[in-house]
Amino acid sequence: MRVVITGAGTINPLGADVPSTLRAMAAGQCAVTSLAIRDQRRLSVQIAASVADFDPSAHFPPERQRLLDRFSQFALVAARQAVQQSGLQLTGRLAAQTGAIIGSAAGGLSTSDDNFRAVYEERKSRVHPFTVPRLMGNAAASQISIDFGLQGPTFAVASACASSNHAIGLAFQMVRAGVAPVMLAGGAEAMLTLGGLKAWEGLRVLAPVACRPFSLDRTGMVLGEGAGVFVLEARDHATARGAPILAEIAGFAMSADGAHMVLPSAIGAERAMRAAIDDATLAPGSVGYINAHGTGTQANDFAESAAIAAIFGRRAAVSSTKGAHGHLIGASGAVELLACLLALNEGILAPTVGWRMPDPNCPIDIVAGTARRAVVTSCLSNAFAFGGLNAVLALVNP
Amino acid sequence: MSRDVEAEVIGILARQAMLDPFDITNDLSPEDLGMDSLGLVEAIFAIEEAFDISVPFNANVPQGGEFDLSSVGSIVDHVKMLVTARG
Known part of the structure; x- marks a missing residue:
């Protein structure tokens, strides 16, 4: 079975959707800015590429937000864009077969960070009851399955910086093997928190001013955050319904x-x-x-x-x-x-x-x-x- | 200064159930308010935070164990007891 991409979605430091991201990439724009998180003064790292001006309320009602870590919010925003572009009606038998594989290195780190802070620093004796369902690594994949009613193979992949590619690769193999006609796959990450940044500082690999890949004057990496999700579809399934085909995963x-x-x-x-x-x-x-x-x-x-x-x-x-x-x-x-x-x-x-x-x-x-x-x-x-x-x-x- | 525990508890339950506090009467059960198990756990958390008490609630035990959750009235009574015991 040949496998094609019929939908793409993203929210990342360069843009809040695919078209704006592609234009920014083509124009060589840089989204690295000064970092301003809670307790910024305790950090030596002063730059990052963050998703600026992200308003969860524009995407999720309050009762839904209580169950959504920032990384799950990013994943859902990206998944909704991808499904919309694909034009798929994820209902009935198709919803029963379709799944989601979402990669993330750290999962719901904002939730872990906030709640560990409450326990260790603020000496609180209890944390919010949804702490576990927010922070777990599969939260984003599960939230996507809930959002679209997907009942097929759904799980998270954790392989640090390769998580997305492993997730997309596994979904590709499933569609190619005929296990599922459609899979959602991608990755989500939101680790620009005090604890997350401290962990990266510890490795001494963060650049002070800019990320300069392959350049002689490189000084290291700059952390970012965001998500990308794709609709992977059996080529025959896609062509039969006249779907947009963005690329073939070969x-x-x-x-x-x-x-x-x-x-x-x-x-x-x-x-x-x-x-x-x-x-x-x-x-x-x-x-x-x-x-x-x-x-x-x-x-x-x-x-x-x-x-x-x-x-x-x-x-x-x-x-x-x-x-x-x-x-x-x-x-x-x-x-x-x-x-x-x-x-x-x-x-x-x-x-x-x-x-x-x-x-x-x-x-x-x-x-x-x-x-x-x-x-x-x-x-x-x-x-x-x-x-x-x-x-x-x-x-x-x- | 005595707190109006009843009004505060009903306020918390109303916020959780997204209802008007005036629609919440003592005879109603959490199910009547449209609260599922997660909603109930969240409401108990809010009550614990508001009154600085520990509610002996176990989601695995039918009716929540020691804590009588059968109605708004029973929840209010139990919270009053815990607040008094806390001193």
Whole structure:
């Protein structure tokens, strides 16, 4: 069974929907701003890419909000956009078969943070009764299933920064195998909280001013937040109802480095990319664009560049959009898949915002400065997570 | 200063059930107010917060265990008792 994307939705630092996000990516806009959360003065990190001016009340009635952590809110907003674009009527037998797989690294961290603060700092003896259903990692997936009445395979995937790609990849495999005709898949993350930011500060990988992927003057990563959700559909099912087809997912592969918790392996990344290309029955020469994981950390940029160079040399154009929207952690792969849709459908390769100077350790063709025009018929989206977990999606024009 | 426990409890239940406090009478049960089990748990949490008491409620025990939840009146009476015991 061939698998196509018939709907896309997002809310992320660049935009509150897909069209605004694609325009911002194409224009090379940067959504990194000064960070202003509660107890900001206790943080050394002063920048992030946040979803500004998000008003949950515009999307959910008060009684629903009480059960929704910020990451679930993002996931629902994105899922509703994706389903609307797909035009699917998720009722009856189709609703019974359709499920949702949503990746997230930290789940409902705002809820954990707020309630731990209440217990430890404010010495309160009780927390709100919905704390568990809000913070659990599968909350976003379950909320989507409840929102649309989906009764098929529904669960969460946690593989840190590769969570979205694993979620989309698993959903792809299910539709391809005929397990479900339609699946919703993507990722959501909202960890811009005092506790979440402190945890990242501890790793000493955060950039003070900007994220500069593959640039010699890189200083690290910038955290972001948001969600991306896609409707994956069997191609026959989609064409039979005249659905919009945004792209075909032709292949997916995952691998584990089996080596180190935070230092990535070029070999693991290369194995995942090669396997994704094989799964899609593509020749490496036909891959016109790679949306890199491109975190702007030295460890990632060197390993990923080595892996890309080993397979493609300089033949595939590469960009990382993390300089624009920050690192969305578990949501990153889903939002970054939009850059692949931009490349396939509009022939626009989003630039690597923040990139300033070539790095001899990154011997690949980096799209920088402004967007590049190119006819792209197939592309890859990379995600390489802490814990040494790699997940690569291969998309083609249908 | 004596608090109007009854009015406060009814106010909390009304907010939870999204009803007008004037429509809530002592003979009604939580089900009559349209409250499901999660709503009831949330209302008890709000009562505990408002009066700084611990309500002995276990959602696994029929009728909530020691705490008599059969009607608005029984909830008010029990909360009054707990508030008095707290001193």
